[in-house]
Amino acid sequence: MSNPNVETVTSASDRVKVGLALACVVAGIAGYYALPTSPTIARVGVIFLGLALAIAIAMFSEPGRRFISFGRDAYSETRKVVWPTRKETVTTTAAVFAFAVIMALFLWITDKSIEWVLYDLILGWK
Template identity: 40%
Template sequence: MKANHAETPDGSSAADKFKWFITILLLAVAVVGNSFYSETFNVVIRTAGVVVLIAAALGVAATTIKGKAAISFAREARLEIRKVIWPTRQETMQTTLIVLAVSIVMALALWGIDGIMVRLVALATGA
């Protein structure tokens, strides 16, 4: 039995917790370093450093159990998106015009009902 694979009650291993700590540490170094060296280094150098640190953090996070699950989910979502039958331009325009027309009709109907209600309340209160 290896110590790295000892499961904790929440389902994560000690190695995963260490990897998440490293991920958070890398992100913190990116944020603090960018802020701390704002006057010292050029924007291009700081941006490159932040990008490298974020990429490293994502790389470490991708090796955890939750990171692998997230990558798997993203791949499955991508496959599902490919199965979607997207509407044509004509279908999109027709649907948009229908929604616009219904919205205008409902706005006019509600405006009319509101006007009637205001008059009824004014009659009832004598105002």
Template identity: 40%
Template sequence: MNAKAEAGATGLDTAKLAAAAVLLVAGIYGFYYFAAYSTLLRVGGLLAISAVAAAVALQTEQGRRLWQFTGNARTEVRKVVWPTRQETLQTTLVVIVMVLILGIVLWLFDTILMAILRFLTGQGG
């Protein structure tokens, strides 16, 4: 029975998603079609049409799952223990110092290998 319920909802969900896509395309077309009007009005209209399209898309099973995922992600972000300002600055300083040291080491290797190559090929003067 569950498979039948999902199969019935899939056709309606597809129609809703198609309607949302048509709304978005119409909104984008309208944005460029009414180029003579104020940009503020066109952007407002495009945002309004996009909001309606998003509302239609969220009425589908995929939309509900996306909304649930977003809520779960927000809950998980709240559980994160964020580093303090001092920890962030110290970590950033360590990264910068290590990048500089590695850059100098690679530059030295490059210089030494180039000197050896010039010596072996006799192109170094």
């Protein structure tokens, strides 16, 4: 069952706007490679100009507005996250490192024990 609040059909004008936005991005990248003798700042500026035009065009389409709304919602959700303190991060990292070292020792001891049983006791190889 579909959500009636979400419009899944995009109009022809929205498709054209998104296509133009993609064309601007491609043109910016093509411009970067078309100017090999220009200063790097100019070449990078062409890419940013293409991206800025693409964003400006996409903002006027329904998919672009939905994407911007999604970005705002995602940003507000990240502000709600309770990030760990430095002490919590260091403590957790130390615990993970200690577990990895203990596990490595356990696996090494297990490997050497199986090797000893197989090669020395059962097969008699020395």
